[in-house]
């Protein structure tokens with residue numbers, strides 16, 4: 001399927017379902033619009049809610065290359081766009097020094113030519129690709145700083161870079177851009193304004209069981225429902241770090257590996273490390289608390 005075959009919001013949902021990605025109506029709508037209008041998609045939300053995954057799913061579904069720029073503190077333009085392979089340049093210079101009659105001009109041109117250019121994600125995303133424009137995932141942008149944001153804003157507005165030694169490189173077709181943020185800080189308005197925005201929330205019970213069905217099909221329906229009910233209930237607790245969908249999936253896999261058929265306070269206590277990653281949160285569920293939450297979770301499950 002190609003981008004032009006996407007005529008409706010339903011098409012987006014089907015396309016993503018084909019990649020085992022369960023997409024709610026609101027997220028499908030904003031994704032549809034981003035694809036149709038060629039606008040970057042800005043996804044913000046808690047960790048483990050499927051932001052990175054949807055970029056992978058869109059790329060796979062459209063048969064596009066996925067290019068990921070993982071953001072981190074201190075990420076600068078050269079690591080994001082291109083660098084010269086300094087070590088290789090030095091080796092070439094040494095080799096040239098060892099030979100007589102080196103053509104210095106030719107060497108210079110060669111040293112700052114394609115052979116010594118290291119293309120980083122933003123430059124890669126501007127290169128033509130088989131199968132169409134790539135999906136450019138700018139992941140966890142909240143980890144970078146404001147100067148880099150400003151730089152990105154610029155890059156996203158014209159999809160071209162100028163390399164002094166090589167000239168200007170322009171994308172033949174704008175990539176499909178998806179930015180994510182775990183909101184450890186606010187991302188600047190100017191950048192958000194360029195994009196279509198969506199807050200990716202934790203899925204509700206129905207959608208999360210659907211996700212489990214897609215991702216852990218070996219789990220029995222009754223166990224899946226218990227797992228999801230428990231995790232959903234757990235998210236209402238005042239935790240330092242609430243479990244995301246990734247944790248629900250991990251937990252289900254752990255329980256399957258242990259041949260668990262139904263949740264019990266003992267099983268929960270033994271496997272809590274799959275859903276809670278902070279000792280303070282785990283400590284909260286010691287004693288009778290896990291049983292209490294399990295009982296309440298079970299009450300929300302209508303008899304099947």
Ligand SMILES: Nc1ncnc2c1ncn2[C@@H]1O[C@H](COP(=O)(O)OP(=O)(O)O)[C@@H](O)[C@H]1O
Pocket residue numbers: 020021022023045046047048049050051052053054180211214215245246249
């Ligand atoms: N809607 C969904 N459909 C299918 N799987 C999902 C969905 N949301 C999350 N997941 C699962 O949860 C995992 C974590 O999601 P991820 O995209 O890495 O979270 P985020 O980037 O929001 O922190 C994914 O690997 C995927 O298996």
Ligand SMILES: [Mg+2]
Pocket residue numbers: 048051052053139180
């Ligand atoms: Mg992510």
